[in-house]
Every structure is written in C-alpha cells, then in structure tokens.
Amino acid sequence: MAGYTIRRVLWIIPVMFAIASITFALMHFVPGGPWDREKKLPASVVETLNQRYGLDDPLWEQYWNFLTDAVRGDLGVSYTFQDRPVTNIIREGIPKTAILGGIAFLIVIGVGVPLGVVAAIRRNSVTDYTSMVLTTLLASIPGFVLGIFLMILFSLQWHLLPTGGWGSPSHVVMPALALAALPTALIARVTRASVLEVLDQDYVRTARAKGLSSLVIHYRHVLKNASIPILTSLGPELAALITGSFIVESLFSIPGIGRLFVEGVFQRDYGLIMGMVLFYALVIAVVNLFVDLLYMLADPRIRYAASR
C-alpha cells in the first residue's frame, strides 16, 4: 500500500504539468488580454505593463518562468488586483470556500446517506416514496433558485439571516444548504440503490437466519458492503464542494475562491487563472487518491498492486 501511495503521489506531478501546459496554451489563445480595457490604454502604458509582468517575453520563456516559479510555490501576482500575490489571494479565499464546502459536505453525508439507507430498508413504503420525491425535487432545482428561495424565506420574510457576506455562522447557513441540496439528493439515491443491491445478497439472508439484530445486519453487513459506490460518488462531490461554486458564492457574496476564479477568467488575469487551475487540479488529484485509499479500508479484497 505504501508503494502504491508513493506511486500515486508521484503521478500527481506529470498530471499537474499537463494541466498547467494546457491551461497556459488555452489562456493565450483566447482573444483579449488583461490590458484590453473599456478605454483603450495608451501604447506606452501597455508596453510598461507587458514589461513589468514579462508578457513581452517569448511565450516559451513566460511558460518556463511560470513553471519554475510555481515549483517554488510562487504562483506570481494578480494583474487585476494590484500585484497581490496569487498565493495570498488563494490563501485568503480558501478558508471561506472550504468551511462552506465542508459544512455542505457534512450535510451531504449526514442527511444523504441515512436518507438513502432508510429508503432502501423500507423499500416501497411511504418513507421510501417521500424521500425519493424529495431527492428528485432537490436534484432538479438549481442551487441558485434554491438559494433565492431560502433568501426570500429566511432574510426577506422572517429576517433571521443576512442575505450575504461573511464573518459569522449565520452567513453560512443558506449558502451551505444551497450547495448541499444537489449532492445530498444524489448521494441519497446512490446509497438507496447500492443498499438495495446488498440487501438481496445471500450473506444478508444468512445473517438474518442466524438471528442477528437488524441493527448489526444493517451496519456491519449492509452498509459496509454498500459503501464502495457511495465513496466513489462522495469523492468528486467533496472536491467540487471545497473548490467552491461561482453561482452560490456570487448570490450570497461569499469572498471565496469560486467567485474569484470565474472573475479572473473574465478579466484575463493570467496570474490568477494559472494559480487557481493548479490549485484545483491539486485538490482533485488529492481527493481522488484519498478515495482510492479508502476503498481498501472499505473492502479488504481491493489491493493495489505495487508493480505489475
């Protein structure tokens, strides 16, 4: 397992390199640059700016400079936010997006998994139908519509929560719910399906015949064996939640990285775009690795060959 882990960690390096190269190329092919403004900048100003940010160097040199700096952990400076280092900007935004995503993830696990298990165990009961109608509904309402709905109820009708911003737990409630809705519904459905499949297995029938309590059966035999598909779905959801959502962050004015990234693209802030893409790639790679390792814990039959 140690060998496998090391190999996977090392694989992250070429993956990041490929992503950095593709992003760099795409960014420079898209029309419009960071200095194309509403009022045309004088040529001398553009020249100065290109010089300062090294944009007058040949592309390969810019690329090389970026890579060598990135390896040292320096992602460069933002062009739109007066030379603020991209690492600082990301570092300031991450905690907010991550807290929000983390809480949403807890909702996903805490509500989605039990909901799916209960629905499966009480298959074709009123509980099952109710939970499936609810999850279908949650899965089909876009996050921002749900967000507006929550805002209207909690802020405009009852005046219980602020409409947006950051700084207190009350700021987190609505965006976390809006973020969690869709993944909760998906996880509930995945859980229901995989639990149903396990419930029909012979070993569950055997366990029942042995006279084990249903709690033990469900916890030890069913849920554990049903967990692989759930883990597979949870991994990407976690990555998506902690990297933030432009729509939810804009709606609730969250100073996180989800909003920042999209704005960076709109402004052709090359520094910010490269930094954010690399960061996202790293998060997704690490979360995937983590999920793969969890498989082994969930199912001892899964062994990753160290070499083949």
Added chain:
Amino acid sequence: MLVRTITTLFSILLILVLIAACGDDEDTPVSATATSIPATATAPALATPTPVAIQELRANLGGEPSTLDPQLATGLHEFSVIRQVFQGLLGFNADLSLKPVVALEVPTVENGGISDDGLVYTFKLREDATWSDGQSVTADDFVFAIKRLLDPQLGAPNSFLYFGIAGAMEYTTSGEVDDAALEALRDAVGVEAMDNTTLKVTLSEPGPTFLQLMALTYVYPVRQDIIETAGTQWTEAGTYIGNGPYIMTEWAHQDHITLELNSDYWGPMPNLTKITYRMITDPNSELAAYRNDELDLSQVPPGIEESITGDATLGAEVVRSLQLFTFGVFFNTTAAPFDEVTVRKAFAMAIDRDSWVDKIKNGVGLAATSWLPPGMPGYDPAVGSENAFDPSAAQALLSSAGFPGGEGFPDVSYAFVDAGEGSLIAEFLQGQFRDNLGIEVSLEPLDPPSYFQKVIGGRDFQLTGIGWGADYPDPESFLAPLFMTGSPQNIAGYSNPEFDGSAGPAFAELDQAMRIDLWQRAHEVLMGDVPVAPFFHNERFFLLKPQVQGLTLTPIDGAIPGDTMLGEVSISP
C-alpha cells in the same frame, strides 16, 4: 452565456416575488415617485467635537476594487473609496463648479494664481492640512503624486490626461532610456514645490480645463515614505494613509471595506462616523440586502423598475438622477457600408428611442439625439434633433443610398459586451433596424476582453453600442478623445477637418464662453456626420432608506450616488 441565462432567470424569479410582495399592498397604490432627495437636514457644517452616536452609512461598491491607489484607480467603485480617504487640491461643488480643498483658493488670473499667459499655476496650500498619521500635507506630497502618475514605470492608465503639463509627455513616453536620462526627464516635468505650502505647475500650452483635472483623484496626494516602504501593497488597511475625513480601518478582500471617521481631520467634520462598503456583485442580491435592512442604498436591477415604483414602501424610497452619460450606436466610418453618411443617418433615424425609454425601461433614462448630455456645458437639445426617430425619412435615405427597402444591403453585425443590459439593447436595436429599415442586423455577443480587443482596440466591427461617461464635466471630455482625428479612443474612425478645426483651438481657448462655443460648433458638425447615433442618457434609479438625510447627488458621482460629497449626509435615528 450560462451566466447570462442564469441572471435572466434570476431576475424573472425576483420580479415574480416582488410582484407577489406588492400584491398585498394593492389597496393603497402609491403612484408618486420620488424625483428629488429628501431635503437636506439642518446639519451643522462643523459637528461638535465629540460625536454623539455612531452614524453609519452602508452601501454596496458592487465588487472588489482592483486598486485603491489614487494614481492608478480608474473604476467608479474605486473613486467611491478614494474620495473619502484622500483630498485633492481642488474639488467639485454640487453644480460642478470648483472649490478649494487642500488649496486655499481656486487659482485665477485675478488672485495671481494663474500667470497672464495662462501657463503657470500657483496653488497656495492650507497650513493645517494633515495626514491621518499627523504629518503635515505639503506641496512636496503633491509633486511626488503628480510625478508618480507620470512615471513611465508606473503605467498609470490616465497619465495622458496630464500631458498638458510641461515635460509630462516626454517623461511618460520616454521609452528605453538610461536611469540618468530618465531622472533628467523627471526633473524637467513642470511641477515644483516652491516651499512647504506653495505648488507651482507649468503647462506647455494654456489648458482651460487644467483646474478641473486638478480636482480628479489621479492627482490626489500620496505619501512617498509609505509607498517606498510598503511597496505596491501600501493600499492595505494600516498603511493606507490619507489626508481625508475617513480612515480605512479594514479591507476584507472581496467582502467589505470599513471607513471610520478621522477624528483629527483638518477640514469640516462630516456627520457620518462610519461608512461600510460591501462588495455584492449580484444586483438582485444587493436589492435583497437592502430589503433586509443591510444596506442604506441599493441600485434597482434593470427591468424591475415598475414593480419597485408600484410597491407601497419601496416606491417612496426611489431616488432618480440623470448622469452625464450618453449611450450611442457607433458606426465604423472607415468601411462600407457605414462610410456613407446617408446610411448612417438612415440607421440613426430608424431607432425609436422613446419606445426604448417608455416601454422597455419603464421611463428610466432619457431619449438622446444629442451626444452631449443634459447638464454638460454646451448642451443644446436642438443639436442632433434632425436625426430623431422618423422611419419614413430613414427609408427614403436608405433608398437614396441605393438600398431601397434594405434590398442589397450587405450583411452587417452589431458587436456588444454580453453583460448587464448589453443583450437587451442589442435585441431592441436589431428589431428597430428590421422593422424600420428592412435590414437584418446579426448580433455578435462578446465577453469584455474580447470585445475590447476587437472593437475598441482593433476597430473590427460595423455597428457597436458604447456608453460614455465624463472624466470631468466638460464637453472636451465627451468630444475630443472619441472624435478627434487620430485619437487613440476614436472608435468610429471619424475624421473631419471641420470638427478638428473647432476642437483644436478649443483646447487652448481661455475665454470660457468662446471655448464652449467652439465645442458647440464641433458638436454640430459631429451630429451632422453621425459617426454615432445617440440613443439614451443614463439615469440613476436607486433606493435610499428614509433615515439617510442630506445626500447630494452630482452627475460625476462614483459607484455610490452622492459619494462626491458625503460631508452633509447624516443618519436620522
């Protein structure tokens, strides 16, 4: 595209909710729309030294400032902050006349502030003006700021506005020179401190709008010692030392900025003790925050004005004011088919501007046939009125240009920024040209940087829509950059020696009446040539909580209505 669809859906949903909310109050319809600001409270100009209670104004900047550096900032939301933390030599009154701020008086020839040849300006500074850390504001601070603005290494976008200063252009555009040569060019710039409180500025030619330029944020003083130690990050709270009535105590990036009263401020003490600027990017969220009493001011998202004025509570909180702003349809005059003035005229006369304002905008804004907006010196509603909506005349012109009923007209497209109201305007114009000329104009939505590169930078377009606001309240700011031959901002590629013949002398004319007259002549020539078909003048349409008293609006406000002068604003309990 996705974002736009989402925004549209969002607006529709919010409209429905607002209408539903209004439904409850239908028994008491309120038709009145506040067109004026609540009367200024009798607030004393000089408040008592101990502020009685916290008076906080909460407004939305609409986004994170790119920079708060006075020399670099060009965004309206950036001005909203800078104007509270810094003070310039001069400032604007509500009627856009100049007032002295750090200067003791506005220089004139009579008071000896301007030399007889109009080339040398002498500013006497107040001796009591201080920075928020207690140091005195000196003439050297202004010299540093102006030379910093012009520094080729800084790359300030608006340095070119000050090229009238002797040696300025040579310094800013010096290109590749060695340090000693650069130093010499810097020293040659005509700005010097005669003593601690006397600043002398020498121009290369008389500049009738020079004093207005000296009231803009670009030449607000900054502290050399701070910038040299803190570097580009000096604009963070803590090192952002200003000479204005407020101190920035917090800049929570992407979230909010807090300004608190500078208790040692040397000028007239404002009433507000605290200003909180939020950074809500979604206009619908801004309105929700206002309705939840988190904001004292909010813009109204376009399209829902009617449901707001119809609301019993919100309707009474509406404030409207016309801005010095014109939106127009620009023609690429350098290429067929819009190199023909007849064709341009036909298109200009095919736009039913009243229908836009009345039916689409619910009466917000003003139909425009003049490029100069109302309130601008030299504005004359008659100029350009010959190009008002007249479909039959438009069709006749089109026929005479060889395209009867639009037949045989080449394929043309309208390029626009796909954000805000951009697509609404585009679709309206497309309908107008189709219905009134029989011409199908294709639409070309672009994201901002692509648009700026293609249309503004590359003049690769046939038709486009551009809104123009004044850098400073003078016709020069509206006419010269856009329409003088060879100007970098000349989007339409317009060139007429007659226009240049009026505009050129106007730049140096010191007699105000004659100068305005010259600009008026240039404007008449322009409207006869129609490189732009004026479409509408913008109107601010926003909500203001009734407890906010004494807000004075000016046509040159930043992102927050009234932010040019917040000194008289107070919050009634």
